[in-house]
Amino acid sequence: MSDARPVGFFDSGVGGLCILDAFRRLCPDEATVYIADSENCPYGNKPAEEIVRLSERNTARLLGRGCKMVVVACNTATAAAIDFLRASHPDTPFVGLEPAVKPAALRSKTGIVAVLATQGTFNGRLYNETKAKFAKDVTVIATVADEFVEIVENAFRGVADPAAAELPRTWGPEVERIVRAKIEPLVNAGADKIVLGCTHFPHLKGVIEAVCAGRAEVIDPSGAVARQAKRILAERGLLRAP
Numbered sequence: 001m002s003d004a005r006p007v008g009f010f011d012s013g014v015g016g017l018c019i020l021d022a023f024r025r026l027c028p029d030e031a032t033v034y035i036a037d038s039e040n041c042p043y044g045n046k047p048a049e050e051i052v053r054l055s056e057r058n059t060a061r062l063l064g065r066g067c068k069m070v071v072v073a074c075n076t077a078t079a080a081a082i083d084f085l086r087a088s089h090p091d092t093p094f095v096g097l098e099p100a101v102k103p104a105a106l107r108s109k110t111g112i113v114a115v116l117a118t119q120g121t122f123n124g125r126l127y128n129e130t131k132a133k134f135a136k137d138v139t140v141i142a143t144v145a146d147e148f149v150e151i152v153e154n155a156f157r158g159v160a161d162p163a164a165a166e167l168p169r170t171w172g173p174e175v176e177r178i179v180r181a182k183i184e185p186l187v188n189a190g191a192d193k194i195v196l197g198c199t200h201f202p203h204l205k206g207v208i209e210a211v212c213a214g215r216a217e218v219i220d221p222s223g224a225v226a227r228q229a230k231r232i233l234a235e236r237g238l239l240r241a242p
């Protein structure tokens with residue numbers, strides 16, 4: 001059995017392209033549709049009800065394009081809206097994202113981990129439940145990094161079809177300065193795991209790793225989310241045959 005319908009992805013902007021990229025590498029036969037809601041970006045400081053409304057609109061557009069599954073490629077939208085989306089579309093499988101606090105806490109040797117995310121993600125039930133369950137014995141430094149979202153959105157401004165564009169791999173000295181100002185204090189505070197809890201941040205992974213210089217591991221969830229999406233497609237018999 002083969003299901004040729006596309007897999008849908010949405011994010012508040014271009015952050016989720018990192019997830020899309022990982023998924024395309026893992027499942028090159030799948031067709032994909034990506035919605036970057038950049039005109040409403042950032043979601044990070046919006047009220048939860050507004051994020052639910054925008055997420056529902058993005059989902060409706062993806063389903064209107066015939067998508068067989070929706071990947072909510074945004075931690076903030078997942079935190080605010082995934083329960084609503086699953087309840088509203090019971091026949092559609094959804095894959096969401098939450099900061100990888102569990103592996104970070106389990107692997108930390110210093111007992112200190114830093115999570116970079118939006119305020120909306122930190123306010124959400126998923127993050128707080130996971131933290132209470134798996135990170136009660138470690139110190140979690142929760143850090144909002146909205147300036148990183150802006151940097152990444154600016155890098156794609158004017159690009160007509162971001163999902164078809166090459167992802168930026170190198171960044172200038174000004175970006176390096178901003179990233180260093182955010183990351184250096186976390187490493188100096190003893191964090192040996194830096195969790196990228198917002199899908200815009202893997203775009204800056206190379207710069208963040210350069211600042212960490214081997215002192216902390218950067219945890220990027222993109223590959224794990226892509227594998228989870230593939231697993232769900234396989235379980236439901238929705239994979240597209242080569």
Ligand code: DGL
Nearest residue numbers: 012042043044075076199
């Ligand atoms: N990409 C979104 C996330 O993963 C956040 C960016 C925003 O504030 O809109 O949380």
